[in-house]
Amino acid sequence: MSAIQKLPTGVPGLDIITYGGIPQGRTTLITGKSGAGKSILSLQIACNLARLGVKTVVLSIEETAEDLIATADTLGFDLASLVKQGQVVLTDLTRPMEGPTHVSGNFDVEGLVHLVSELVKKSGATAVVLDSATALFSPRPPEAHLRSHFFRLVSSFRQLGLTAVMTAEAPADYGQLTTLGVEDFVCDTVLVLRNLVDGERRRRSIEVHKYRRSAHYKGEYPCTMTLQGLTVFPLDARHTEQPSEDTRFPSGVAGLDAMTRGGWLRDSIVLVRGPSGSGKTTLAGMYARAGALRGERVIYYGFEETKPILMRNFAKVGLSLKELEASGHLKVECRYPEATSPEDLLVELRSGLANFKPSLIVVDSISSIEHSTSERGFRQFMVGLSSLIREHSRSALLIQTVGTFVENDAAPPYLSTIPDAILLMDYARKEHGLERTMTVLKMRGSEHTSAEHRMTIVSGGLQVEPLGWVPSK
Template structure:
């Protein structure tokens, strides 16, 4: 038996993850919705997911197709791993379009007979099946048969009236095959949802959905990214940080390196965003992982979003500096998301982070790096604004967020591809500098909104035991420029010494050249 119909115009599920959030609950029951988009935009998949959801709820569902055959629909469902059992498929072929010569005619204008017969056959099938959910695919065939805006509008009005009188929730698909987008149907449809596909110069197509209209509903406007994968469409609602308030216990997160925490005034605070900026190879990722590993050892969960390194290289590099990330992955406390720059959208990117925070309870998130993010999203508008919304959301969830930004250049003048210092609560700068015939590393904290921090510049080194921080470089001038002036005798530099067992020991002391 078919399930009882939903109350008039009340939201019913769309069957598409994420779309119900945008539509404030789903489609309006017993109303006609216009789903429009160019060929290949995902309209058929969207329609099938709507009917599959209805069939799973015991409702009677009907797919009326004028543009795709039953065989093609079955092929689509098989590729997604679906079974269309419980869904009626009506392949509508008007007599004039039949290959049977006995059903063809030539006494009257063909379009006059074809249009009326097509609509009559569709209504007759709905009378027989008595569905509660219908997908009509597609209106472009009705437009072509109508050969005029007035007849086209009247025929669609007739279909809409039938849906309303018979308590049917309908999706009318339109592939926008007219030369210009036909707005005739926007005024008579309860909702208008447009699917768009944008093809960049390199990489996979970027898809987005836009709710143009939905009567009596406070839907989420604007563009929302979505992807078509095996299993159907997945929509990523545009992140609005103010819609996700949360309370958390304030406190600081330590790295386990006493000198580093001292420079940062006790560590990084929960619910804040820290930006680590510096040239490639300066140790930005290692510094960030120091805080991550310390949190993992305390029993917290973490996430690394990696644009610049493969998962294997990241794990090997971490192991070489005494940070066994693989052990935490095996224990289920760490998740590494390797991002393919050619196959990700801003919505997909934000969705992966939200899943880790809301479902896996990640308390520390590293994005490595913002340079890779900007490269991956090339051509996408308002990237800085979207990142601002994302870090605001993470701050509200009490997450320790660490952003890594690689600057252009190695020594001397540095340039950043993007400025996110204004959204960062803490800014740590790393630099290479030359002294006593060696390339050295220095760090300094330029900003910390949530408390005091050292204003010193300290040298640091990275070895098999992790990160080591030395004393302030008080006898140097111009370290941050990369070409400092030396006023001392080297007694506060980190020197490399070899112990009795052959192990390298780094500690403040006199430089070998002094």
């Protein structure tokens, strides 16, 4: 059996979970409930195919050509230019809105098949997008006739050598794939879009339900609708051509570098866990500042404070970041996770990695994201975040707020499988006040001390020394 030929969709992440795109010369069905994003995804694929030189016919049953162009160009698809260049042929098949519509006789798709055939001959198109099959077969013909017409339509696309994309509405998020009930045995590929209520928020996902003669990612994957269309997050740590560096870089805290035997390893993810007030943000500031002072590009994502307050607090402890940001080596982005979604945050992180190209990333804190979404949404965010970091071969410092380990006798970290190193910061209440400590719980691929160290917050940041050391007054 010859290998199946595929056309890349150009949709971020979708070509990864489909192992290369949609099948060439075959039909792909996009299904989901109303509002799942079917029309936008099909239009996005049409425009991306056209930009690759694949002339595409768009059959619009539900929206006028003007509305399609307005929607597409708002998302940056540049459909108007593609139509002008002849790369996309828009065909408006919407029904007249003036007056009532009277239906008589039997339903027949032969007229549509003839129309598509003529459009293909005139334009030289090799792809077709039909949005939507649900609207096309409305009013709905009898079940036996519906199956016959649907099969005839898909068969005609194949006979014309067209790569086809069709959309259809689903009655529910799970269960029967479409209200038509005829797609499973006809279409080669079925993509299911969902827009579920998860806790107090909606969570979008996509699933490759079926792909004949091709391997594909199994299960649901988070996706989101951005100002550039749909973006999918494969949640995998793909191999990069760049090997991981066997080098170290300073953390910004001299005592901590002694604990890790020379600093953090490159391309590593470090998780810092500790209760509120243990000095985690100060450590994050020192990490970011040290990297920027070395001439590296560093991006700091703050999710717990506004930027003016964060910058002021750093300056007050002798860690001014203003000059470093002005130099272009540091970028500080602050926002509250409640004002967005985990998927949108991943989009922002991906954009930052692609455009700013930092070597170091700080996320302060992942706990804010955890509290603003469901357990499943947070898990997907963390896997997606680590995937992005691994894909771009970057080093990252992640902050997590937990209860005190001394008081709660905490179990091993919940996120222990994702990071390469885990640093515990804690404090105990003593007669003279708080006694802060720091411990390297794990550090993959490196010797390190597991002994608890005493830590103090001083002007200029943190000071770390072995227990038994008495700080100067």
